[in-house]
Amino acid sequence: MADLYLKRLESERRTLWATCRLKGLPKDTPERMRIAEIDRLIAEHKAKA
Incomplete structure (x- = not known):
């Protein structure tokens, strides 16, 4: 499944990554922080599996 x-x-x-690349956003923006959070969530989820 x-x-x-x-x-x-x-x-x-x-x-989010595409948006950040198009706008040239720096690392301390909410979008970039959300990407870091998503990376952490993906890693945790894969570790469970």
Whole structure:
């Protein structure tokens, strides 16, 4: 079965990353902090599996 939670996190990360790249946002913006949080959540989720 597809892991929908993981797919949603990865999709949100790709969208945020594209936005940050287009706008040239620095590391201390809320978008970049959310990307770091998503990375942490993905790592935790993969560690459980």
